[in-house]
Amino acid sequence: MSSSDLLASGASASGGEMSLLSSLSIWIALLGGAFLVFTYGVPYQTQLFMQGRRPAPPEASEASEASALGPSPPSPLDSFLKSSAQNLTSAATTNTQSQSQKKQQQAVAAKTQTSAGRDAHDERRLAFLERLQAQQDAQVAHHKAKEEEKRRAEEEAAEARRALAEVERQKRADEERAARAVAEERARRLDEEARQRNEERQRVQAQAEEQRAARLATNDGEAVAVYVKRAVGDGARVKLADIGLGSGVEAIAKATEQATGVPSSAQTLVVSGKVLRHGLLGDYVNAAAVQGKEVCLILLEK
Structure with missing residues (x-):
């Protein structure tokens, strides 16, 4: 009171x-x-x-x-x-x-x-x-606190989204690098396989050429030598070097030398009216026919 x-x-x-x-x-x-x-x-x-x-x-x-x-x-x-x-x-x-x-x-x-x-x-x-x-x-302080909490939550959510986007980007980059590495490895392996196949093909081809040359030196040379033995006759004289058929001519000359005992340096070919076609020897005849002649390879004495 x-x-x-x-x-x-x-x-x-x-x-x-x-x-x-x-x-x-x-x-x-x-x-x-x-x-x-x-x-x-x-x-x-x-x-x-x-x-x-x-x-x-x-x-x-x-x-x-x-x-x-x-x-x-x-x-x-x-x-x-x-x-x-x-x-x-x-x-x-x-x-x-x-x-x-x-x-x-x-x-x-x-x-x-x-x-x-x-x-x-x-x-x-x-x-x-x-x-x-x-x-x-x-009330104002509570409202401000709510607004601050909301803003902080939005910032945290944005940061989380940015971090997730960065993780996704890094993941995509890693995947791209891994895919690029796999592609590069596959390309390298394919290149290596292609190189090996090419080398193998070249080796097989070289081997086939060697085998073919050996066969020519054996079979064709013998055939030429056999023919030369019974095809001695008259005709024009042509030196082996003038035909220009390379190693094949050398093989024929060598085979002829083995058959007749005449050195290849002294061997000559004679153009005749007869044509001999036997394996690769026919190529030589055709090559000689380029000059407008039908030829037969024969061996003449000195």
Whole structure:
């Protein structure tokens, strides 16, 4: 409870006590007057009624008594009534003063209470505004925290997406490198296989050429030698070097040398009307026919 409430309650309490005292004084005075009237006045009136007289008016009786007896001392009833009237007047004055003082105190208390109530209302209003501001600040802080958390989550998600994209890119790059390495290895292996096949083909071809040359040196040379033995006759002389058939001519010359014992340097070929076609020897004849001649290879003596 505030001081203004205590002051207002004190003022109301003191005003209530003054009013109670004034009321008690008035009631005491009235009761005392009624007691004196019933004690002294009623028997006197009764006696006069029994004697058949009416009481004279107070003014007449007082005048006659005053004229007969002269000045008389006041009766106890008059003194009591006078004191009662004074007491009533004093009580009324006191009551009026107490009422006025009470009203003043109530006005002051009401003013103080109004001021205290206004202050209390202002304090409550200020406290309410402070609580409202605190709630608004808390809401703003919560909203900012939510926004910050959302932004941080979005940044983390973007970073995770970038990391995943980088991992995917690295994975694709690794796959491409692996595929390129596999392709390069396959191309290298294919090139190696092709090179080996080519070398093998060349080796087989060279071997076939060697075998063919050996066969020519054996079979064709022998055939030429056999023919030369029985084809000795007349005809034009042609040197082996003039035909220009390369190693084949050398093989024929060698075979002829083996058959006849004549060195190849001294051997000559003769153009004849007969044509001998036997294996590769026919190629030589055809080669000689390029010059417009049908030839037969024969051996002539020196």
